Amino acid sequence: MSRQKRALVVDDSKSARLVLRRMLEKYGLIVDTVESAPEALEFLISNRPDAIFMDHMMPGMDGFEAVRAIKDNPQTATIPVMMYTSKGGDLYIGQARALGAVGVLPKTVAPAELFESLKRIGLINERRSSDDSDQQDDEYASERLEDLSQQHPQAPVVEAAASTSQPHDDNEPVQNQLRRMLDEQRVEIRKDLILGLDTAARQNREKLDHLLDEKIEAFRQQLPPPARRPSVFPMVLLIILLFISLAWNFASRKEGTTQANYATADITTADPAEPVTTQADNPAAPDLHGRENSGERIKQVWQSVGWALNQDTDYPWDEIALDGARMQTITKLLDRLSSNGFTGKLVLETHTGEFCLQGSQEKGFKLAGEDTTLDQCSAIMNPVQPTDSPATHQSLAFANLIASSPWLQDGAIEMNINAIPRSEPLVAYPPREPATKAGEWNRAAAANNRVRIQLIPE
Known part of the structure; x- marks a missing residue:
């Protein structure tokens, strides 16, 4: 069974x-x-x-x-x-x-x-x-x-009677039961109707929101991109280097004046019977003519610095700091400094921005849309420079340039590369909150994605 x-x-x-x-x-x-x-x-x-x-x-x-x-x-x-x-x-x-x-x-x-x-x-x-x-x-x-x-069970079951003379009040329990049943069904129908209308309204609202978002995004793409604000960092670096140059020039002039005074004192106190030794007769005399040319060399070095600062030292989010256009700029700067007889240190500071991205390591990343919120970002990072190690901020071509450059082999120019931690940004990021827009965050990240150049003369 x-x-x-x-x-x-x-x-x-x-x-x-x-x-x-x-x-x-x-x-x-x-x-x-x-x-x-x-x-x-x-x-x-x-x-x-x-x-x-x-x-x-x-x-x-x-x-x-x-x-x-x-x-x-x-x-x-x-x-x-x-x-x-x-x-x-x-x-x-x-x-x-x-x-x-x-x-x-x-x-x-x-x-x-x-x-x-x-x-x-x-x-x-x-x-x-x-x-x-x-x-x-x-x-x-x-x-x-x-x-x-x-x-x-307390309600009596009404039996069908053959006689038509049964009192009308005997049907009252049945009517009450039917009335309760109809009331309950009315509540069920009303509940189903309200829930159905609520579901339909929610679906229509979601469709309208999606359609409106598409229209706004299409309209935004037709607008011209906002004008990029000029960065203040090249101007600040220019002022710092100006003060360094003025201090160096002042120290050189002061040293030349002091040595000239010593020479004058030697000539004044010398024995009149002894002949005065000129610079041609005494090779050990100070090379005053060389110091006169130092001002011209400083001027040429300063022109090289000004040229370097006029170059665009920021770089896209998907490129390495020391590569591409930045490597070409540094190569030209080394040539100018070597031609002008500069001796000292060329310091390169690499700064890395953290961008709001969408995608994955397998399929690739792209910048999130302007109106995307931070909680919708797949990652906030720099995919091509994941760490603050100087090695990750250099391309293979740039490493080969440092190893084989003739301008760095004679020891007159020393190049130092400093990878500044991304915890010390040049420009402050907006609050890292779920409602913050990705466009505002990525603009701050782009301002932090740059290379700074410093010259430290000996």
Whole structure:
């Protein structure tokens, strides 16, 4: 003898649970009922029914959420779930099946339709006889009334009387039961209508928001890009180097004046009988003519510095600091300094910006859109310069330039590369908060993505 099948009915409506339970019991099924999705999940911990009939609209966790939880659990994933709801339509049926439900059963289901659904999910195998079919179809219209009568045993069951002289007041319990049933159905219909209208309004609002965002983005792309504000850092560096040059020039002139005074004192105090030694006669005399030319060399070095500062030392987010145009600028600067006889240190400070990016290491990164918020960024980083090590800020071509450059081999010019930690930015970033726009953040990152050049003469 085969095992008797079990079914679980989950519905917050007591009358709906009783109606479906009564209909299922007519097919020889053992029926358990619960009134909420959390109770159903708790029931499934220690019980395993052969099928679940799930209402959609319930307070707290709705039917779709419950189906998702059941299908995510390996212990209950194979139990067939049939949605038992007043909702319908191809879209709803598609959503239910996408979550794992085997179908949708309307709350006004006819016995024939219920039989086919039970047969499809394997709860019954044999066909009903024609007599059973007719009998169940006849009883379907009175099932709700019988179930409500069981809920109120104190109400007397009204027997059909042959006599037409029975008092009219004897039908009052039946009328009260029908009135309560209609009130409950009215509440159910109103709840379904409100939830349906709310869902439709939310979907329309999301569509309108998406369409508006597309229109705004298309309009923004048609606008000309904002004018780039000039950076103040070249001017600051220019002023610093000007002071260094003036101090160097002043010290050189002071030294030359002091040595000239010493020479004058030697000539004044010398013995008149002894001849005065001129610079031509004394090779050890100070080379005053060479010092006169030092001012010209300083001027030429200063022109080289001014040329270097006029070059664009910032660089794109996806390039290495010491590569490309920056390497060409430094090569030309070394040539100018060597031609002008500069001796000292050429210091290169590399600064790295942290950009708001979208993408991945496998597919590649790109700058996030202007209106993207920081919490939507895939990463805030510099993908081509992940660390603050000087080695990561140099390309292979630039490393070869340092190793083989003739301007650096004679020792007159020494090059130092300092990778400034990105924790010490040149320009302060906006607050790193979820609502901060990526456009504002990336503009600050671009201002920090640059190379600074310093000259330290000996």
